[in-house]
Amino acid sequence: MDAKRAAEQEETLVSALERIGTKAFHPTADAQSRTDGQKEFGAIISRTGTLALMSALNTMIKPGRVPDWLRVRFMDILMLLPQRPDGVRATLEFVFSVHPSSTASVSEAATPQKQGANITMEALKMASTLLSVPPTSVKPEIWFPGIAPQLLTLLDGNDGPDLAKVAAYVIGFGVLGTPGWRAFAEPMLACINPSLSSQEAPAEPMVFSAGLDEVIDLRKRTILVRADALHIALKRLSSLLNSHPNPGLTKRLLSPLLLPLWALSSWPSPTAHVKERYCGPALALIEIYLRLAGSAEKFLEITDNLLFSGFFDSREPRWSYEHAGSPGIQIKRLHGDELAPPLDLDVMDLKIPTLIELITRTASDSDLSTLFLKLFETSLGSRQDTKTIQVTDDIGDGDPVMKLIRARMLQEMMEQLPDRLISNSKQLLKLIDKVLSEFGTEYANDDAVPVALSLLNLVITVPSFQRKDVPESTLRSIEDSLSRISLAREVDTSQTARNLSQLLKYRDELEDPADRPIAPTDQQIEDRKTYNLALSYITQADSPPPVRSEGLNLLGTLIKSGSAILDIPATLVLLSSLLSDDDEYISLRVIKVFVQLSERHPRSTTREVLDQYVDASEKQNTDTRLRFGEALLQLMQRLGETFAGEISASVGEALLALAGRRAHRPKTEEQQARAERVAARRLEAKAKLAGRSHALFPPHNEDDDDDVDMDLEEQTPEERTRNALLARIVSGWESKRGSEDMRIRASALSLFASGLETNIRSFSPSLIDAALALSLDVLMLEAGVLEAGILRRAAVSLVLTFVNALGKARERGSHFDFGSDLGSRKEAGLSFGGGFTTKEEDVVRILGYVEQTDEDGLVRQHAQDALESLESLRLVQLVPQKQDQDATPPVVRIAGLDMTRPSLPVLDADEGRRARPRIEEVE
Secondary structure, eight states, X not given: OOHHHHHHHHHHHHHHHHHHHXXXXXXTSOHHHHHHHHHHHHHHHHHSOHHHHHHHHHHHTSTTSSOHHHHHHHHHHHHHGGGSTTHHHHXXXXXXXXXXXXXXXXXXXXXOOTTOSOOOHHHHHHHHHHXXXXXXXXOHHHHHHHHHXXXXXXXXXXXXXXXXXXXXHHIIIIIOSHHHIIIIIHHHHHHHOGGGOOSOOOOOOOEEESSSSOEEEGGGGOEEEOHHHHHHHHHHHHHHHHHSOOHHHHHHHHGGGHHHHHHHHTOSSOOHHHIXXXXXXXXXXXXXXXXXXXXXXXXXXXXXXXXXXXXXXXXXXXXXXXXXXXXXXXXXXXXXTOOOOOOOHHHHHHHHHHHHHHHHHHOXXXXXXXXXXXXXXXXXSOOOOTTSSOOSOXXXXXXXXXXXXXXHXXXXXXXXXXXXXXXXXXXXXXXXXXHHHTTTSTTOOTTHHHHHHHHHHHHHTSTTOOGGGSOHHHHHHHHHHHHHHTTSSOHHHHHHHHHHHHHHHTGGGSSOGGGSOOOOOHHHHHHHHHHHHHHHHHHOTTOOHHHHHHHHHHHHHHHHHTOTTOOHHHHHHHHHHHTTOSOHHHHHXXXXXXXXXXXXXXXXXXXXXXXXXXXXXXXXXXXHHHHHXXXXXXXXXXXXXXXXXXXXXXXXXXXXXXXXXXXXXXXXXXXHHHHHHHHHHHHHHHHHHHHHTTTTSOSOOGGGGHHHHXXXXXXXXXXXXXXXXXXXHHHHHSOXXXXXXXXXXXXXXXXXXXXXXXXXXXXXHHHHXXXXXXXXXXXXXXXXXXXXXXXXXXXXXXXXXXHHHHHHHHHTTOOOBSSSSTTOOOSOBOOOOTTOSOOHHHHHHHHHHHHHHOSOHHHHHHHHHHHHHHHHHHHHHTSOOOOSTTOOOGGGOBTTBOOSOOOOOOBOTTTSSBOOOOOOOOO
């Protein structure tokens, strides 16, 4: 089927829709005719494919194409197409294929685009808006459940990772409002935690008799969530949070799943099947959540629910996880007579090391120290008099299992994490003092004293410890307690107390005061913790995208506050390394941090971004350099009027050097030559091998080329021509013989034009003159080069931007001269003379030639716009420009009619009174 036939079929569908639609909805038609027409109209809508129908209706709703009464009907149908079973994917494919930002890549240029058009951020935002904003005629409670199954299916990734990312973007950034939450988030969350379902629980299953000797208990068959559904929910949740990371959304989704995720991630003795489908995804999710929202309270909640396997209390529904054999883990309903399983010491021994390992990876030193203090206080802390009301142990004496778990956790933390327990040293010393002061009393806890002595040893042996930092009353109390304990009968305890007493007494004399580090302020301590946390989130190789995004957010907060803890050169190097990430969301966040940093350090930030964009060492690929170009653009726009002087000069010179034809990249040339030699040797070896095997094998087997020729046979001649042309253009963008990549050259010219548009004074007249000369050379010397179309577009856009910037400067009353000697300042004008080599006549002549002869329609259009702007500016210059505030723009000055505002009344010298304005009538 060729393109002409496809176009005819589309035209036939458009004509049929218009004809039948007119018959069905014409206001003046009789009732019977309209009824027959509506039946026919419904039939053609039903049997037409969604994508074809969407394309045809999009043509029909253009203004003036059909009468308004018919256009409204077509728009109603078009807006409801996403509700079809394949409507969501058809909407995405249609938007991606028609959006102007969708351009072909190298691979798509050489092969037919059977997998759809490119997915750009602009097209993705448009598609997300179309799907996430219900039509006014449809309630959100109806719209979102209609598209939810389709988006969730795409989120599974069976249709490719790109569409999975698209679905994650649409769900995460578009539809998760209240109605969207119930349609999208709740089904996933309820499969992991059935208590989150807003639907009414089914009635309690009944037990009935099937005969005299047979009783069937239907309760055993009550499965709330099957194993496959639980696996799919974990997979979809992981895909949603990792495809387009959003720390806020991540915390919102995972907060109610803390205990269920812990139960699944710490499943005792899992099989390989269970570990792959449930334990691994759940562990990754709970690590993401604890890194983003972890606190001592969260870790304590997991500790107190270490053996959690479901909800066995009175809430509804009551449920628990169970291993269902080969399918995996499922969720079953509990009944009134089912209780929580008894304590299993073997399971506890397996789960405690898992929790310690999880805390080690995700908890900060501050949170870990706070958690330890809570465990120490409730497990081995002081015991209160039973006659008092206040008790220290918040878990009470009625839950020995929880007390045992806390004691075991405390022991494991002291053995494995001793160096990280003293972050909150002041609070720890108070607790140590409390425990030691009760030694020898009826409230003493004999098990707590050795632990307290060990902790005291950790605190006072830290190099930064000084007696003056501890309240005198606390020190005196601890010393008195150590003196009493040193007289005790227990040899080990008394000897340890005696040694610590001597160490505490002479602690400050053991070191030279000059060698002691200066104690940081509380703000510096907090900034250091935030900085270390941000670096750990960003630099860890296994950090998922939401965690890395949160690390960039933390870094941005330090930059905004102007924290002195930041090492600016190291931060710039870190951001530059992150900008090579293929994740577009992370790249956009990095660019935002670059802009934030430029507000306080414009020179160093601009220099780092510019160096990476120029890439003199030839380490970056083209895509990474273009990302640095985007960062440079946003830096120039953010600096605005301050983008001037040395900063703008270095940027302008570098951009013009990149855009020129003489840029040479020797390392790239050497790599290209090496690749050509390797390809030639492979081709030669393949030819020799084919020659030797000619006698043994047939010279050609057509089946071998089936995979290659299949796509070509399905293409129309027009498609083959188009794809060949695109392949030639895209391949021509890459550097040849070590020259600069065509895309980088075009990007450099565009960035220079953006600098002019931001502030025309950013660049010196000599740089502007060089940029104009370079642009004109590109338009003339590279006019016949097909792949240089993007470069010519950038060149003519620079000329147009410059002319428009001159006009805007004149409207603002700015005195920027492009027509006098270098460095002089006059009233704004456009006489290309003086110290400039570029003449106005040359610009007009070249633009006129380009307008008539260039192969690119957009280049011709820009050239025409530039010529018109030049002519308008020349006409405006003929009108004298007033310098006072009453100056009227030339556009409102009409021949024979003075429309300027009257000046302020002045005193009449002769009459001593204010002169009145005169009103004249002009024919």
